[in-house]
Amino acid sequence: MxxxxxxxxxxxxxxxxxxxxxxxxxxxxxLDTFRDAGGYWSKYNPYELASPQGFRANPLLVWQWYQARKIIASQAExxxxxxxxxxxxxxxxxxxxxxxxxxxxxxxxxxxxxxxxxGTIFESHCFDCGLPYPQDFEIGETLATIPRCPECNGYVRPSVVWFGESxxxxxxxxxxxxxxxxxxxxxxxxxxxxxxxxxxxxxxxxxxxxxxxxxxxxxxxxxxxxxxxxxxxxxxxxxxxxxxxxxxxx
Ligand SMILES: [Zn+2]
The missing domain is CATH 3.40.50.1220 (TPP-binding domain)
Structure with a gap:
């Protein structure tokens, strides 16, 4: 040009x-946020996967999605x-x-x-009190694999801005x-x-x-x-x- x-x-x-x-x-x-992972996640409503309400309703589903995105993002160049x-x-x-x-x-x-x-999918913090959670972890098939906040026992969440958040x-x-x-x-x-x-x-x-x-x-x-x-x-x-x-x- x-x-x-x-x-x-x-x-x-x-x-x-x-x-x-x-x-x-x-x-x-x-990388294509809601079409990643071969379209598997496209059957979900984005609000189910990326809002505080969605996390409250099903934290395991939300985490499994973010874990898949982390893997895909790590593999991208x-x-x-x-x-x-x-x-x-x-x-x-x-x-x-x-x-x-x-x-x-x-x-x-x-x-x-x-x-x-x-924010970023590569950091996490407490859903309830906001305390950063710097440790590595892997989400499995059960709720028990989601780490809890050492201060207030709330669930740890991805440090991204969700729908409806500032x-x-x-x-x-x-x-x-x-x-x-x-x-x-x-x-x-x-x-x-x-x-x-x-x-x-x-x-x-x-x-x-x-x-x-x-x-x-x-x-x-x-x-x-x-x-x-x-x-x-x-x-x-x-x-x-x-x-x-x-x-x-x-
Ligand atoms: Zn907390």
Missing amino acids: DFSLDFIEIIKKSQKVVILTGAGVSRESG PNPGHNAIAEMENYFPEFYLFTQNVDRLHHRAGSKKVHELH LPYEALSMAYQKSQSCDLFLTIGTSSEVYPAANLPHQAIYGGAYVMEINPNETSFTRDSNLSIRQKSGEILPEILRIIKEIKVK
Whole structure:
């Protein structure tokens, strides 16, 4: 792709960069939240598997799903889009990556400045009191295999944000603040329909940033973006990285 001189100029001038990533980036690594594991879990309603009510009703089912997702995510590999994002953080004085993905692929690609807006499937905490539960464990066929909180005896749960729950306050307020004050904002592989993350590119526009969208499909944000590239992130981000490397000093 040939980038416009305007875009190259924007990259040259940008000091503060914010990137927001969503499910599309993980999908290019073969991960698809509710269709994983050969479709076995697609017979369940997402609310049964990913809400506090669903966990209360059937914690074993919820844990078995998360355990399957952990295995699938561990076997997946970061794609060229993850890798390009990880390298980009070296070229800007300020760089923040906010992700809605819970699979840790950004970390595995080498990103150090990642903030997980929806938590991660690789950590756990107490459902009742919130105490982190750092030990490893394996879920079997019975309720007794779900670990209990050492403080209050509540069930341990995955540290992800479920339907009906708030996003972690610190990560979210930082995301708002950095979006409002950045020069360049990239929204990548996100449908722009899940709030409050979908607000972030709008915050960047209000703050005067140049906002670029990368998504194979049109989204509700497309018309508001300064530039929308309908391509897979794994194809276009390495090209953007190449331009950054040509004009920026590490
Ligand atoms: Zn507890």
